[in-house]
Amino acid sequence: MLPTPTxxxxxxxxxxxxxxxxxxxxxxxxxxxxxxxxRFPPTSPPLVLELGSGSGVVTxxxxxxxxxxxxxxxxxxxxxxxxxxxxxATNQTVAANITKESGCFLGAIRTDLATGLRSGVVxxxxxxxxxxPTEVVEDGNGEEGWIGVxxxxxxxxxxxxxxxxxxLKEYLSERGVAYILLCERNKPEFVAEQLRxxxxxxxxxxxxxxxxxxKGGWEVLGIWRVMRW
Amino acid sequence: xxxxxxxxxxxxxxxxxxNLPLPPTTPPPKMKILTTNYLTCALRACKSHPSSFPLxxxxxxxxxxxxxxxxxxxxxILPRIDWPALLTTATELGFTGLPAEKPDLLxxxxxxxxxxxxxxxxxxxxxxxVVEGKLVCGNCGHExxxxxxxxxxxxxxxxx
Numbered sequence: 001m002l003p004t005p006t007x008x009x010x011x012x013x014x015x016x017x018x019x020x021x022x023x024x025x026x027x028x029x030x031x032x033x034x035x036x037x038x039r040f041p042p043t044s045p046p047l048v049l050e051l052g053s054g055s056g057v058v059t060x061x062x063x064x065x066x067x068x069x070x071x072x073x074x075x076x077x078x079x080x081x082x083x084x085x086x087x088x089a090t091n092q093t094v095a096a097n098i099t100k101e102s103g104c105f106l107g108a109i110r111t112d113l114a115t116g117l118r119s120g121v122v123x124x125x126x127x128x129x130x131x132x133p134t135e136v137v138e139d140g141n142g143e144e145g146w147i148g149v150x151x152x153x154x155x156x157x158x159x160x161x162x163x164x165x166x167x168l169k170e171y172l173s174e175r176g177v178a179y180i181l182l183c184e185r186n187k188p189e190f191v192a193e194q195l196r197x198x199x200x201x202x203x204x205x206x207x208x209x210x211x212x213x214x215k216g217g218w219e220v221l222g223i224w225r226v227m228r229w
Numbered sequence: 230x231x232x233x234x235x236x237x238x239x240x241x242x243x244x245x246x247x248n249l250p251l252p253p254t255t256p257p258p259k260m261k262i263l264t265t266n267y268l269t270c271a272l273r274a275c276k277s278h279p280s281s282f283p284l285x286x287x288x289x290x291x292x293x294x295x296x297x298x299x300x301x302x303x304x305x306i307l308p309r310i311d312w313p314a315l316l317t318t319a320t321e322l323g324f325t326g327l328p329a330e331k332p333d334l335l336x337x338x339x340x341x342x343x344x345x346x347x348x349x350x351x352x353x354x355x356x357x358x359v360v361e362g363k364l365v366c367g368n369c370g371h372e373x374x375x376x377x378x379x380x381x382x383x384x385x386x387x388x389x
Binding site (some may be wrong): 044076078088090115116121 | 256257258259260261263264267268269270271275277282297299301306308309313317354355373377378379380381382383384
């Protein structure tokens with residue numbers, strides 16, 4: 001396994017600390033590397049976008065380990081987050097982990113999901129959503145502040161994720177691929193079927209490419225890969 | 230009553246060096262110019278309007294670094310670049326060394342030469358970062374602030 005980027009320079013008062021879900025995403029992306037090599041060769045390098053980058057551990061991982069994951073260092077990476085704390089945290093984490101062999105990090109942007117991005121430019125999208133079922137999707141003013149925004153996904157924990165799934169056909173390039181984390185309470189099999197049968201505007205090809213496994217039947221996490229072809 | 234035995238931390242309690250707070254080795258990165266190749270106005274009504282792309286820099290404060298020349302990156306990224314948009318952005322920021330038309334894929338040897346498009350692209354795409362300033366929509370005039378290298382595309386409530 002590739003080394004996990006260090007985040008020890010951050011305090012986690014307002015930023016979601018890398019946890020089991022983050023690490024599952026990193027492990028899954030590592031296992032996807034043969035697929036990424038084929039899909040995104042150096043002659044046609046990908047623009048990688050992480051939504052809700054938080055600490056920046058995933059964006060840093062992809063940027064730093066570009067040569068291993070993609071087979072070259074010509075990838076460009078971009079991250080967004082709605083939290084006022086996250087873009088700076090992501091920048092710091094990239095700075096703390098970047099090497100001469102890294103891909104090109106274009107910057108961290110403060111925005112709501114992919115708002116402000118041009119249509120069809122994203123080749124690889126990575127999203128560890130706020131997936132915990134909550135009464136409402138918070139706005140940063142709740143008891144848990146911006147951590148609450150990072151975790152709480154409203155009804156079925158899917159309110160934010162549904163907005164991303166609806167936006168995929170707009171965000172992604174023709175060859176675009178999205179990696180999205182879902183937990184068992186998000187009803188992932190049902191969501192996958194909706195994606196496949198065109199309820200999100202395109203008949204997406206969907207595959208579960210990573211799983212945390214059963215833990216007493218509780219909080220099983222999965223990584224789902226979504227693409228046009 | 231006997232006193233509690235002294236607490237001996239088990240091995241996994243040892244503070245591993247990587248868990249110690251370390252200062253970042255390099256200063257935090259800031260927005261690269263190429264980012265504007267992928268950005269447009271956050272207002273949905275502007276998105277389909279040609280004048281909303283590229284956004285225009287205003288009062289931009291740039292940081293110029295010195296990085297080893299990476300010919301492979303320049304050659305690989307070139308086909309992806311929206312050249313007219315990059316040309317507009319570069320000119321606005323005072324980089325006048327780019328040709329009007331996107332150059333053909335340059336041979337690595339040619340790019341290694343001291344002068345030329347390859348070096349200019351390297352300077353613009355990799356060595357330049359935007360620290361402060363604004364990005365302005367050519368259609369609606371909305372300004373997106375860049376502060377400490379971070380662009381903010383959140384719209385005020387009445388525009389969402």
